Amino acid sequence: xxxxxxxxxxxxxxxxxxxxxxxxxxxxxxxxxxxxxxxxxxxxxxxxxxxxxxxxxxxxxxxxxxxxxxxxxxxxxxxxxxxxxxxxxxxxxxxxxxxxxxxxxxxxxxxxxxxxxxxxxxxxxxxxxxxxxxxxxxxxxxxxxxxxxxxxxxxxxxxxxxxxxxxxxxxxxxxxxxxxxxxxxxxxxxxxxxxxxxxxxxxxxxxxxxxxxxxxxxxxxxxxxxxxxxxxxxxxxxxxxxxxxxxxxxxxxxxxxxxxxxxxxxxxxxxxxxxxxxxxxxxxxxxxxxxxxxxxxxxxxxxxxxxxxxxxxxxxxxxxxxxxxxxxxxxxxxxxxxxxxxxxxxxxxxxxxxxxxxxxxxxxxxxxxxxxxxxxxxxxxxxxxxxxxxxxxxxxxxxxxxxxxxxxxxxxxxxxxxxxxxxxxxxxxxxxxxxxxxxxxxxxxxxxxxxxxxxxxxxxxxxxxxxxxxxxxxxxxxxxxxxxxxxxxxxxxxxxxxxxxxxxxxxxxxxxxxxxxxxxxxxxxxxxxxxxxxxxxxxxxxxxxxxxxxxxxxxxxxxxxxxxxxxxxxxxxxxxxxxxxxxxxxxxxxxxxxxxx
Amino acid sequence: xxxxxxxxxxxxxxxxxxxxxxxxxxxxxxxxxxxxxxxxxxxxxxxxxxxxxxxxxxxxxxxxxxxxxxxxxxxxxxxxxxxxxx
Numbered sequence: 001x002x003x004x005x006x007x008x009x010x011x012x013x014x015x016x017x018x019x020x021x022x023x024x025x026x027x028x029x030x031x032x033x034x035x036x037x038x039x040x041x042x043x044x045x046x047x048x049x050x051x052x053x054x055x056x057x058x059x060x061x062x063x064x065x066x067x068x069x070x071x072x073x074x075x076x077x078x079x080x081x082x083x084x085x086x087x088x089x090x091x092x093x094x095x096x097x098x099x100x101x102x103x104x105x106x107x108x109x110x111x112x113x114x115x116x117x118x119x120x121x122x123x124x125x126x127x128x129x130x131x132x133x134x135x136x137x138x139x140x141x142x143x144x145x146x147x148x149x150x151x152x153x154x155x156x157x158x159x160x161x162x163x164x165x166x167x168x169x170x171x172x173x174x175x176x177x178x179x180x181x182x183x184x185x186x187x188x189x190x191x192x193x194x195x196x197x198x199x200x201x202x203x204x205x206x207x208x209x210x211x212x213x214x215x216x217x218x219x220x221x222x223x224x225x226x227x228x229x230x231x232x233x234x235x236x237x238x239x240x241x242x243x244x245x246x247x248x249x250x251x252x253x254x255x256x257x258x259x260x261x262x263x264x265x266x267x268x269x270x271x272x273x274x275x276x277x278x279x280x281x282x283x284x285x286x287x288x289x290x291x292x293x294x295x296x297x298x299x300x301x302x303x304x305x306x307x308x309x310x311x312x313x314x315x316x317x318x319x320x321x322x323x324x325x326x327x328x329x330x331x332x333x334x335x336x337x338x339x340x341x342x343x344x345x346x347x348x349x350x351x352x353x354x355x356x357x358x359x360x361x362x363x364x365x366x367x368x369x370x371x372x373x374x375x376x377x378x379x380x381x382x383x384x385x386x387x388x389x390x391x392x393x394x395x396x397x398x399x400x401x402x403x404x405x406x407x408x409x410x411x412x413x414x415x416x417x418x419x420x421x422x423x424x425x426x427x428x429x430x431x432x433x434x435x436x437x438x439x440x441x442x443x444x445x446x447x448x449x450x451x452x453x454x455x456x457x458x459x460x461x462x463x464x465x466x467x468x469x470x471x472x473x474x475x476x477x478x479x480x481x482x483x484x485x486x487x488x489x490x491x492x493x494x495x496x497x498x499x500x501x502x503x504x505x506x507x508x509x510x511x512x513x514x515x516x517x518x519x520x521x522x523x524x525x526x527x528x529x530x531x532x533x534x535x536x537x538x539x540x541x542x543x544x545x546x547x548x549x550x551x552x553x554x555x556x557x558x559x560x561x562x563x564x565x566x567x568x569x570x571x572x573x574x575x576x577x578x579x580x581x582x583x584x585x586x587x588x589x590x591x592x593x594x595x596x597x
Numbered sequence: 598x599x600x601x602x603x604x605x606x607x608x609x610x611x612x613x614x615x616x617x618x619x620x621x622x623x624x625x626x627x628x629x630x631x632x633x634x635x636x637x638x639x640x641x642x643x644x645x646x647x648x649x650x651x652x653x654x655x656x657x658x659x660x661x662x663x664x665x666x667x668x669x670x671x672x673x674x675x676x677x678x679x680x681x682x683x
Binding site (some may be wrong): 086114116198330332334336345435438440442 | 628630634642649650652653656660661666667669670
């Protein structure tokens with residue numbers, strides 16, 4: 001837009017600024033997967049997770065940015081397709097930011113390919129009466145598909161600045177900052193209903209967008225097609241799972257763990273720590289606290305760094321690659337029918353697959369699901385059956401070393417149990433499921449920079465989240481051991497642990513620790529298996545029970561936060577008996593048929 | 598739109614052949630919220646669609662958005678095939 005009017009307005013704005021009680025608050029709003037979080041990162045220097053699927057951001061993040069000589073608060077919001085009508089929980093969060101006093105100015109981020117949909121949203125934002133501007137992101141991808149948007153013409157029609165951007169490369173960001181002062185209320189007459197809005201967006205798009213048949217993105221399109229067709233998509237899924245197994249299960253859980261546990265810790269750190277403690281710590285109790293059987297270093301640090309970290313890191317790297325490629329939502333096409341039996345629809349594949357990274361985060365991601373019933377079932381199934389990365393680590397580490405049949409038995413039983421519980425929940429719980437409607441993101445080659453940043457931050461997050469709990473857990477075990485409570489726990493748990501599940505008595509304390517964090521318990525099993533104290537059958541039974549338990553204290557707290565204490569306790573009281581009885585049944589069947597692994 | 602319509606009648610999206618192009622005529626609003634959700638994704642009368650895949654789920658391109666939906670949803674989207682592609 002011609003900006004001299006806007007400059008005067010900006011000057012007036014700056015006078016106003018001096019009177020402002022808080023920094024100017026700028027909300028980044030737009031359809032899912034248009035790059036709001038990338039723009040946020042560019043403006044604030046803060047990284048929030050960026051991926052290639054709708055629903056990566058399900059909560060509000062705020063950061064500071066200097067625009068000109070003015071400090072602004074930038075608000076990253078969950079993607080919205082609409083601000084009114086049937087909207088999901090994450091969309092409601094964004095609507096609240098926009099309709100309340102939490103935001104003063106709106107930057108609508110749009111996918112340049114999809115101006116038509118963007119304009120439907122623009123019309124709804126305009127109705128809120130806040131000054132705004134429109135950032136057309138990913139103009140490079142649009143161009144590759146033969147789509148050109150006449151930004152000046154669009155700006156003239158709307159009466160707001162329209163900036164063309166390629167946010168991942170930082171292109172258009174200086175222009176965006178410069179234009180913030182020119183933000184204005186769009187000249188859009190109020191549209192009484194959604195179809196009027198759609199018709200308006202349609203006509204305007206016809207005037208400002210030119211689509212030629214030229215397409216340079218044919219390799220991506222061929223890949224996109226291959227991933228969703230059964231004849232090519234299912235073999236591709238098998239290849240992806242096998243690659244995941246090789247990279248995480250073999251390279252991470254065996255090669256790296258062996259290197260760290262046996263060489264770095266077993267021959268380096270732990271003997272050095274013991275030597276140091278023997279020389280400098282005269283009190284036996286304190287010495288044992290650090291380097292004894294339940295020592296903070298010999299057990300806590302060893303478990304978290306040597307056993308779990310390598311697998312978590314390799315998993316996050318591979319997982320980030322899959323996230324950024326746009327592959328995961330395409331699995332929804334294959335899962336839809338199965339999920340419908342469990343009262344869900346294909347869209348639930350997103351939280352389920354994310355649960356393999358971290359069940360706690362995935363519990364939050366269930367916000368993208370359509371109905372409260374779907375959310376509840378998804379949260380229940382996440383808690384019941386989806387092993388998080390840290391736990392996958394120990395499963396792969398223990399069972400991968402025994403046999404493929406052992407691994408297949410565990411996943412078969414866990415998936416079967418999820419299916420059964422989901423089927424029951426779909427029938428018992430009130431409410432309805434929503435229909436399967438999912439936008440598929442384009443297939444992209446992941447950017448190495450984003451992949452590494454994301455993996456690094458997730459590994460740091462794991463270290464900050466899990467290691468303290470591992471240490472607290474170890475300290476607790478140490479205390480319990482000293483006051484003789486471990487013997488008591490083992491005795492109390494005997495009917496279940498040795499009777500029903502057929503496990504060695506020492507497993508009782510490990511199962512108790514499994515309540516704190518499943519992977520901590522699983523790391524205990526890893527140690528036990530490593531020392532040759534578990535048979536193949538025992539390992540499978542113990543890990544199955546552990547997998548079916550509620551993942552960790554953090555996951556439980558998240559369930560309470562998202563669905564309330566009553567629901568959290570209800571889920572706990574369903575999951576725990578299911579875990580124990582499934583383990584008992586499995587133990588019985590394996591013995592009855594004389595199966596060894 | 599500057600596209601010529603065939604004399605073919607209106608039909609549900611599910612009746613299109615794969616890769617067949619059409620223009621949306623109506624989105625039936627028989628389930629609560631369905632039309633709203635589709636509308637928000639740009640599935641509106643006048644928008645061009647191409648059916649990409651029918652099994653295991655229906656996948657279609659609407660304007661520039663690739664959408665996966667279940668059969669019931671696709672059946673509620675009424676389209677008119679574009680001449681020359683039928």
